[in-house]
Amino acid sequence: MKLSQRVQKLAESATLAVSAKAAAMKKQGIDVVSFGAGEPDFPTPEHIRAAAKAALDAGHTGYAKPASGILEAKQAVCAKLKRENQLDYEPSQVLITVGGKEALYLACMAVLDPDDEVILPAPYWVSYPEQIQLCEARSVVVEGLENNGYKVTADQIAEAITDRTRVLIFNSPSNPGGFTYSPDEVKAIADVVADRNILVFSDEMYDRLIYRDQRFLSFAAASPRAFAQALTFNAGSKTYSMTGWRVGYVAGPEPVIKAMAKIQSQTTSGTATFNQYGLVEALNGDQDPAEQMRREFEARAEYMHERLNALAGVRCVRPTGAFYAFPNVSGAYAKLGVSNSIDFSAKVLEEAHVALVPGIAFGMDAHVRLSFATSMAQIKKGLDRMEELLGKA
Numbered sequence: 001m002k003l004s005q006r007v008q009k010l011a012e013s014a015t016l017a018v019s020a021k022a023a024a025m026k027k028q029g030i031d032v033v034s035f036g037a038g039e040p041d042f043p044t045p046e047h048i049r050a051a052a053k054a055a056l057d058a059g060h061t062g063y064a065k066p067a068s069g070i071l072e073a074k075q076a077v078c079a080k081l082k083r084e085n086q087l088d089y090e091p092s093q094v095l096i097t098v099g100g101k102e103a104l105y106l107a108c109m110a111v112l113d114p115d116d117e118v119i120l121p122a123p124y125w126v127s128y129p130e131q132i133q134l135c136e137a138r139s140v141v142v143e144g145l146e147n148n149g150y151k152v153t154a155d156q157i158a159e160a161i162t163d164r165t166r167v168l169i170f171n172s173p174s175n176p177g178g179f180t181y182s183p184d185e186v187k188a189i190a191d192v193v194a195d196r197n198i199l200v201f202s203d204e205m206y207d208r209l210i211y212r213d214q215r216f217l218s219f220a221a222a223s224p225r226a227f228a229q230a231l232t233f234n235a236g237s238k239t240y241s242m243t244g245w246r247v248g249y250v251a252g253p254e255p256v257i258k259a260m261a262k263i264q265s266q267t268t269s270g271t272a273t274f275n276q277y278g279l280v281e282a283l284n285g286d287q288d289p290a291e292q293m294r295r296e297f298e299a300r301a302e303y304m305h306e307r308l309n310a311l312a313g314v315r316c317v318r319p320t321g322a323f324y325a326f327p328n329v330s331g332a333y334a335k336l337g338v339s340n341s342i343d344f345s346a347k348v349l350e351e352a353h354v355a356l357v358p359g360i361a362f363g364m365d366a367h368v369r370l371s372f373a374t375s376m377a378q379i380k381k382g383l384d385r386m387e388e389l390l391g392k393a
């Protein structure tokens with residue numbers, strides 16, 4: 001069977017080997033603690049489920065009309081972006097998508113041509129380089145440095161810009177980094193792209209999951225110029241624990257949104273209508289359940305950060321957003337007789353029965369990702385086991 005060049009170039013997930021092994025061990029009855037999850041461990045809040053059930057019962061089971069999203073959902077998105085992010089979008093500037101992932105893919109498809117360059121700060125979310133590759137465009141990776149908490153600086157972005165730069169991908173709070181850019185850092189980056197013909201994909205999936213005194217600024221809110229250059233991406237997935245619903249959204253300049261809607265209408269026809277009613281309730285309804293989840297994540301973030309930094313050979317920046325810790329574990333490689341993040345993760349899985357995600361999947365081989373979207377009891381158990389294996393600092 002001949003497969004396309006396109007799919008042959010797509011990377012196999014570097015995390016696959018470790019997660020397949022963890023699954024096999026679990027099947028054998030081994031008690032594996034998994035820090036791999038990329039989704040909240042809470043059910044979708046009851047009032048959101050009720051809204052989708054009511055929509056089903058009211059007969060909202062046909063194609064979404066238009067495919068780009070029902071008006072109520074676009075209006076709820078505009079209200080959210082205004083209320084929480086100080087952004088003034090019209091419903092015609094909004095697309096409702098099959099999760100955040102479809103929105104990002106449609107954006108790549110709508111604006112990238114072969115050999116266009118996309119500035120991609122590392123550590124990066126795994127799907128960005130693959131989506132860029134599917135468009136035959138090129139990722140220009142810019143690595144965040146430890147002395148800046150793994151965030152990239154405006155100067156680093158300025159250095160990476162060429163005549164071929166078409167897009168900057170900006171993800172704050174970060175998966176996998178767990179860091180959040182401060183409003184000043186966002187403004188500085190907005191300044192360096194301001195006089196260029198560059199679009200900024202601002203992935204704000206975790207905008208509500210921020211901790212301690214961290215402040216969040218939407219990229220598009222940095223300046224009027226930033227507003228004109230940005231696509232703002234978000235979803236019900238992380239804030240409202242709606243990962244399986246597949247409801248996301250993106251807002252931005254109307255010509256780009258229209259182009260994305262055109263591709264959507266010829267591919268997925270958008271997301272299920274009754275799920276869009278769930279999104280409307282999530283955005284317009286009671287925000288307390290989401291806040292309770294956030295508080296729980298915050299407590300776990302603090303605990304995990306402290307325990308990781310107490311391990312020999314491990315250094316971890318304090319998470320300020322999302323639900324991930326992304327420690328540098330290279331100081332523990334020698335102790336386990338390994339030299340990269342895949343072998344490190346395999347060793348920790350075999351010997352401590354703890355599943356981690358190798359940092360190489362996110363462009364940084366000295367790191368591993370631990371999700372704290374799992375119970376405090378599991379977090380404690382997993383970190384106790386890692387402490388036994390690696391020793392105390």
Ligand SMILES: Cc1ncc(COP(=O)(O)O)c(C=O)c1O
Nearest residue numbers: 038099100101125175205235237
């Ligand atoms: C940074 C980031 N962007 C986008 C997505 C995609 O979200 P969704 O599940 O809504 O497609 C994820 C999910 O893991 C993510 O972490």
